[in-house]
Amino acid sequence: MGMLFFVACELMFFAALISAMFVVRGSAREWPPIDQPRLPLLTTAANTAILLTSGIMLWLASRALNSSASPTITSRWLRWSMWLGTLFVAIQGMEWVRLIKYGLTMQSSSYGSFFYLIIGAHAAHAVIALGLLAHVYHSFASGSLRLSRFWAAQVFWYFVVGLWPFLYVLVYVL
Amino acid sequence: MTSSSVHADAAPEADSHAHHAPQSFWSKYIFSVDHKIIGLQYTLTGIFMAVVGVYMSYVFRMHLANPAAHIPFYGVLSPAAYNSLVTNHGTIMIFWVAMPILLAGLGNYCIPLMIGCDDMVFPRVNRLSFQVFFLSTVLLLVGFMAPGGAFGGAWTSYPPLSAKVEYNLTPHGNVIWLLAVALEIVAFLLGGINFVTTAMNSRAKGMKMFDMPVLVWMIVIATIIFMMSVGPLVAGAVMLLLDQTLGTHFFAAQGGDPVLWQHLFWFFGHPEVYVLLLPELGVVCEIICVFSRKPLFGYKTIVYTTFMVGILSMIVWAHHQFIAGIDPRMASIFSLTTIIISIPVAVIMFAMIATLFKGSIEFKVPMLWAIGLIVEFLLGGVTGIYLGSSALDVYFHDTYFVVAHFHYTLIPLVAFGGFAIFTYYFPKVTGKMLDERLGRIHFWGSAIAFNFIFIPLFFSGLAGEHRRIYDYSGFAELTTPHMQSLRTMATHALLVMIAFQIPFVINVIKSLLKGAPAGANPWKANTLEWTADSPPPHGNWAELPEVYRGPYEYSVPGREQDYWPQNAAN
Numbered sequence: 001m002g003m004l005f006f007v008a009c010e011l012m013f014f015a016a017l018i019s020a021m022f023v024v025r026g027s028a029r030e031w032p033p034i035d036q037p038r039l040p041l042l043t044t045a046a047n048t049a050i051l052l053t054s055g056i057m058l059w060l061a062s063r064a065l066n067s068s069a070s071p072t073i074t075s076r077w078l079r080w081s082m083w084l085g086t087l088f089v090a091i092q093g094m095e096w097v098r099l100i101k102y103g104l105t106m107q108s109s110s111y112g113s114f115f116y117l118i119i120g121a122h123a124a125h126a127v128i129a130l131g132l133l134a135h136v137y138h139s140f141a142s143g144s145l146r147l148s149r150f151w152a153a154q155v156f157w158y159f160v161v162g163l164w165p166f167l168y169v170l171v172y173v174l
Numbered sequence: 175m176t177s178s179s180v181h182a183d184a185a186p187e188a189d190s191h192a193h194h195a196p197q198s199f200w201s202k203y204i205f206s207v208d209h210k211i212i213g214l215q216y217t218l219t220g221i222f223m224a225v226v227g228v229y230m231s232y233v234f235r236m237h238l239a240n241p242a243a244h245i246p247f248y249g250v251l252s253p254a255a256y257n258s259l260v261t262n263h264g265t266i267m268i269f270w271v272a273m274p275i276l277l278a279g280l281g282n283y284c285i286p287l288m289i290g291c292d293d294m295v296f297p298r299v300n301r302l303s304f305q306v307f308f309l310s311t312v313l314l315l316v317g318f319m320a321p322g323g324a325f326g327g328a329w330t331s332y333p334p335l336s337a338k339v340e341y342n343l344t345p346h347g348n349v350i351w352l353l354a355v356a357l358e359i360v361a362f363l364l365g366g367i368n369f370v371t372t373a374m375n376s377r378a379k380g381m382k383m384f385d386m387p388v389l390v391w392m393i394v395i396a397t398i399i400f401m402m403s404v405g406p407l408v409a410g411a412v413m414l415l416l417d418q419t420l421g422t423h424f425f426a427a428q429g430g431d432p433v434l435w436q437h438l439f440w441f442f443g444h445p446e447v448y449v450l451l452l453p454e455l456g457v458v459c460e461i462i463c464v465f466s467r468k469p470l471f472g473y474k475t476i477v478y479t480t481f482m483v484g485i486l487s488m489i490v491w492a493h494h495q496f497i498a499g500i501d502p503r504m505a506s507i508f509s510l511t512t513i514i515i516s517i518p519v520a521v522i523m524f525a526m527i528a529t530l531f532k533g534s535i536e537f538k539v540p541m542l543w544a545i546g547l548i549v550e551f552l553l554g555g556v557t558g559i560y561l562g563s564s565a566l567d568v569y570f571h572d573t574y575f576v577v578a579h580f581h582y583t584l585i586p587l588v589a590f591g592g593f594a595i596f597t598y599y600f601p602k603v604t605g606k607m608l609d610e611r612l613g614r615i616h617f618w619g620s621a622i623a624f625n626f627i628f629i630p631l632f633f634s635g636l637a638g639e640h641r642r643i644y645d646y647s648g649f650a651e652l653t654t655p656h657m658q659s660l661r662t663m664a665t666h667a668l669l670v671m672i673a674f675q676i677p678f679v680i681n682v683i684k685s686l687l688k689g690a691p692a693g694a695n696p697w698k699a700n701t702l703e704w705t706a707d708s709p710p711p712h713g714n715w716a717e718l719p720e721v722y723r724g725p726y727e728y729s730v731p732g733r734e735q736d737y738w739p740q741n742a743a744n
Contacts, residue, residue, distance in 0.1 A: 024424070028429075109423075113422040
């Protein structure tokens, strides 16, 4: 319950960032600016698929947890979900390094500023959510997991996963 | 990060209340997880900051009455210090006085007591909330010692003034200010999650949603408004911080958009007004029912209209920006929504007046403050209609008319409402009664002086006097003896109002030392907090109460007593 309210807050936060970007974009002459590199559409599409799969894995984990399936199945799905999430963040990081090499930085243009701000905010949330999942995984392994905690981590990870396709479309594609 | 602590704390605390081990001073009063202690911590910090904020207003009002003269207890005010005092007066009064006293202090103390549970759902998150808040308080005050001085770009912190050091000349002050505000908001988010979940999940046995006192409803709705509107402000604050420190261009005139900040800020800033208003209206509802011995008129109507206020408050923000170059067609829409929002607020006001109608009214001190609040707030609300009109606002914008208007809304809410809360709950919190005579002197002195501060400012604003000006000597039409006399009058009234706080201080000290014992229910009220001991022990009740009826069963025909506590079986 507390987590749901928190996620609603977070949604407003991202909505504000996105609408701020569109306000600035609306008054810009060209977007993205001519001298700025283009964003990697294909790699990120693949990465989107990775993140979504991770979300599905977590759903499978929660299903296994709620049914009478053996704990090894739950922890296997949980592990997969975390690995894929980590892979997503890692690929994003590599893309950032490439973009910075090509000259897209926070200071280079407001295009760059918004890109790093929005995607960076999402990445920070992803890292925190992965920390939560790791915590849940750890306490599940040691047998001290409380369902409310699992549920909270699950809601937060779904938020991170569910938000991403929108960010992909709004920031990368459009 | 917050999320982890939220749920991690949920379950184990519930059983820790079962045993009440003796506690040391530190664990009882400083690192307590008890909602009452946390509420008091918030309130006392708020009162301390109120003194700081009033001191600031004293300094700059003295300066405006006698420009460049030596001010007792301060010295000579420099232009830069004037700016930072005006800025921080606004910031402190809203974020460090109104919010902690009206929302955090009141909510923490009252919600669990009013809905009949032993503590908040997440007590340790609650403690964290106050600790973050305390840190933000220290950080804000540290800003005054930073090289270059405290931030002086007005509490609204508009870029590019706030974003570029070349303009604001406070290289450290602006960053510290922004961080302090951000931390403070994190604190209230943590607290707010607690308020809503507690009211939803922990009500006493038998208490349905519409058996909650209106005050709880109001705090919950205010919290929801706060949580829905604060995200954009955090987003704006992050962007402003990046502009200040990394040299990005979010709010730069070239490549960014300075008005964007105003949208993000006021998208939060206007709902914030209602966040402060609603808990106060709730308190007034409680007090006028108790002291007129009548059921609240239109309980459900009040709750539903409050939801309407909440929704409407999200779509009025641009009325702060009529002169910021926004599209006039958009301005008309926002004019309209602004005027529409006065309807549900008026409905609530009328419900209050209808509650008073034909009641057997006792003018105890809390009642005086509550009725004072209704009367003075109406003046503030009515002047808001002028400002809400986009055509008139072009003239009024940034004049002392605006200053007088929002002080006429905020001082009734924060000062009148704050004193109403204080005098109403003092017997519950301390177990001692306040002195009625000193209380009346305090009320009438402060209320009359308050009007003499701000009525002159309405007139000086109408005459075109701009706010946030250190030195009027460059404006011939504003330096006439008439204009100066208005300024002086406001300053003198402020001194009188400050002087009238002395009876209040005496009253509190005297009552704490040798006030009459209050007993559990000195006001003969129905709501659950009055069934606990005064002061309530850790865990509130030995056995949690069970609820049989709504909170406003006063003067029920056929009953011997004119009140009927919610937990009385018959």
